[in-house]
Amino acid sequence: MKPVAFEYVAARSLEEAIEAIGRDEDAKPIAGGQSLVPALNMRLVRPTLLVDLNRAGLDGIESDGVLRVGATVRQTTLEHDVRAHPLLREAMPFVGHFVTRNRGTVGGSVAHADGSAEIPLCLSALGGTIVAEGPRGRREIDPDAFFVTHFLTTLEPGELVVETLWPPPEEFEGAAFEEFALRAGDYALSMVAVVVKRVEDMAADVRIRIGAVTDRPTGFADVEAALDGSFVTPAVAREAGALAAAAVDPGGSIHATPEYLRALTGTLVERALLRAWERAA
Structure with missing residues (x-):
């Protein structure tokens, strides 16, 4: 099958992405597309606008007491980052296949909120944080408050997951x-x-x-x-x-x-x- 027709915007900044998402209630963000593209092809979702986040500057990893992982960081990149918590590095090989991890993003897995996804499970177990940004600014959300049920989160209209915060391992x-x-x-x-x-x-x-x-x-x-x-x-x-x-x-x-x-x-x-x-x- 093929998806329904949609408009496409390649956002060049986070601000441009938020503006594009905010102007169409049926808009969907896309980065890796490993979950969204099959759903599009089967017409399980029918967005009128796709906003590409790959050039929006969300692909960085920084460590400043916590590990800050941008939403569009590829799963395989985090899998092989020695700064990542050992729990996360142990779980990452179970995320799909290596070819899907090459394209799939960390933020995409969190925002997709599949109850069978490994990355959200590890984020919750470690007491990490989801950072979202939208028209009303940026906020930090506890995973236990973020995930509601299968494919449903507490993201507000127009908000995007922009990064996740991962605590480092502690002594003992x-x-x-x-x-x-x-x-x-x-x-x-x-x-x-x-x-x-x-x-x-x-x-x-x-x-x-x-x-x-x-x-x-x-x-x-x-x-x-x-x-x-x-x-x-x-x-x-x-x-x-x-x-x-x-x-x-x-x-x-x-x-x-x-x-x-x-x-x-x-x-x-x-x-x-x-x-x-x-x-x-």
């Missing part, structure tokens, strides 16, 4: 990512990111985020609270996995039943937690 902090898919590059059936600090051999500031079996990166406070102040043993990790499995409510699909997805999620939480705990040492 460990992190791990786990994902299970039917084939390499497929959408995950379930995925988990865990970040934990080891303070006097006790777990602290535990952050567990689960995706794919949820409609957005989701944390479960009861599971995290049960781990705070504990020494993480295989038995403790197994109990945390059981709590997580009971907390998720996947719908199931032709590939896996809800019961299978709950059990799978519990196993991934258990594995990620043990590995993150070892790394925190």
Whole structure:
């Protein structure tokens, strides 16, 4: 199939991009296009205007206490940046295929808000920040407040994701990512990111985020609270996995039943937690 007819603007600056997006309520930004172009071809989306962000000056990476990643930075660029958090570098090879990562952008993955996307999951687990800019100026948004459900965010009309902020790894902090898919590059059936600090051999500031079996990166406070102040043993990790499995409510699909997805999620939480705990040492 082919997309419906649309107007095209190649923005030469962020200001030009915001102005173009703001003048048409059916406008869509495009950079890598790895998700948008297939949707256009299948006519799942029918924008009247595409605003190309590739020349808008959003392709930089800077480190000033946090890692500032411009919205149009290619996923493969971030994957191989030694300044990126180890959790992110571990997760990036699971993002599609290497050919799609060569074109796909970091900001595009965040703005697309797919519940099965790895980059938003890691951003939420690390306590990062989304920076958006629109006609009313620039603002910073916590990931837990940004993602609403599949493909829906709290971006306001005319706003663009311009960069994401990634905290650096801290002392005695460990992190791990786990994902299970039917084939390499497929959408995950379930995925988990865990970040934990080891303070006097006790777990602290535990952050567990689960995706794919949820409609957005989701944390479960009861599971995290049960781990705070504990020494993480295989038995403790197994109990945390059981709590997580009971907390998720996947719908199931032709590939896996809800019961299978709950059990799978519990196993991934258990594995990620043990590995993150070892790394925190």
